[in-house]
Amino acid sequence: MGNIVNFQTDLLRTFVSVIDLGAYTKAGEALGRTQPAISLQIRRLEELVGAPIIRQVGRTLLLTGEGEMLLSYAREMLRLNDQAASYFNRSKIAGVLRVGLPNDYAVSFLQGVITEYTREHQGISLEIHCGWSAEILDRLRADELDLAVAMVNNERAQYLSRSWIERPIWAAADSGELDLAKGIALAAHPEGCAYRARMIQALDAAQIRWRVAYTGSGIGGLQNAVVNGLGISALTRYTMLPGMRALDDSDGLPPLAEIRVGLFYKHPRLSDAGIRLVNHIIARLDEAGVSGDPVRRPIELDRQ
Template sequence: MANIVNFQTDLLRTFVSVIDLGAYTKAGEVLGRTQPAISLQMRRLEELVGAPIIRQSGRSLLLTSEGEMLLSYAREILRLNDEVASYFNRSRISGVLRVGLPNDYAVAFLQGVITQYQRQHSGISLEIYCGWSADILDRLRADELDLAIAMVNNERTQYLSRSWIERPIWAAAEGVRFNPADGIPLAAHPEGCAYRARMIQALDAAHIRWRVAYTGSGIGGLQNAVVNGLGVSALTRYTMLPGMRLLDESDGFPPLAEIRVGLFYKHPRLSDAGIRLVNHIIARLDEAGVVGDPARSPGVLDLQ
């Protein structure tokens, strides 16, 4: 039998805490250990990996390629470990959870998932903040949120636990026809919205004229604008309403670029209630059609 290497959860918890909190001393304060003890655990973890996992750049801690891979696995291992521990502890789940949701994503679907969790745990109080993804992640970084759903880009992957690909679709009112040759009226969120950017990029690339006929930050107003025939918009299948129809290349509309969406949280700052909510969200996404993509790194999913 091959020699199996065991990655102890205490080592992985130290590693995730160091990365999420950005310093050995802060991780030690949360875990109740001295800085030398934290450093010793990190060296032990590197011995198990067989390569460096963190490098120092000034005052910042940066992950090596091996560290990035290990971090993805470590978050998943700790998430499952803490779910099991919480289950067998049988403690009553209670407290306040502060959740950030983006304006320009399937807010209705995610709100339903999160409020379903609250109904199952009457001791939980929810504080939901909706805003732009960049603002949401800034609030998470400042400990003003416990967990967040936000758009992912290559510069903003800190605290990322799970991600999936969303493919926006063109939506218009049933019975209303738009001729791309005449220019397209758009219903869109304000500038800064990833969906607005995808629409403009696609139309510009196809040399189709466009104008913004409706602008609003709320998803409800955007949906009403589409249903009432004010313009077309880029939505998700979760935000399509009765009275809407899908537009595609047969209607003269170019395909929209995919968007990567992620679930973010600081593991060492998250309560048992928060860990259970993370697992609840992931389970509901799985049920909704999230499937693993072996071509992507662990924890990265593809939403068909």
């Protein structure tokens, strides 16, 4: 049996801190270490991996292929370590948690999961901020949020912990009649919504005429518009309501492109309460059968 490599959690925590905070100096400040000490720990980690994990191009830090893989494992190992530490510490979990949720995802499901957690921990004050995914991630980068659920775009996946695939469903009123020859009335979020874009792309590709009959940013208004027959829309299984039916190719509608949704947070900045909430969300996603692997793609970080 070959030598077993032990990845010390302090080395992994340094690595994740450098990635999440975007610089060796910022990681050092967060962890109470000097920049040379941080650099030394990264080199030690590279010795254990047997390959470079971070390379610098100009002022930008880039993850290597091995670094991407290690980041995925490191987040999970630190999450389990911190979960165990908070369990045995038995300290009172308290504080304010600021959570960002997207307008155009299953807000009701996630709000239920998050408020369930806060009911179990009376010392926690919850602030939920809803907005478009890009805006939510900007707020997370600016430290205005502790954790966020947002659409994963293909350019960057900074702070991404878990991601999963959602395939939107065409939803219509139970009593609604569909006549493709007359065109489709849509109920949609305003421009910029991933679901709106997928509806239009699918209908255009199938050469089906459409018009937007209802526009609103709130999920409740969109659901009411569908139930009342104002238009059909793209929803997730969690936002389907009584009075709606799902449409598919048997109704003549093309399938909608899938959407990747992610759970984002800055691990070095997360409190015990935040770590526990992340674990709670991941457990509920696993139970619901929607949790998947982290997205592994190059992450570009500004070294400032």
